[in-house]
Amino acid sequence: MSVSEAHDYPWYAAVSGNTLEQGDILLGCPVLQIPPEALRVDMTEIEVEVFHRNVIVM
Numbered sequence: 001m002s003v004s005e006a007h008d009y010p011w012y013a014a015v016s017g018n019t020l021e022q023g024d025i026l027l028g029c030p031v032l033q034i035p036p037e038a039l040r041v042d043m044t045e046i047e048v049e050v051f052h053r054n055v056i057v058m
Contacts, residue, residue: 024057031055 012025031051038046 020057022057026055026057028052029055 012023015024029052031053033049033051034046035048
């Protein structure tokens, strides 16, 4: 959410710090996708895909 859009959502505010709380929005958060076959075999290394998503802490 851009600063210009913030007035449309007065219940959200930009914060900083090292703690997360329910409802926090993480923009561009890296999310790993583990291939299903990695769960079925004994592997010491696997390749994962990394996607960047906007997420909300639940």
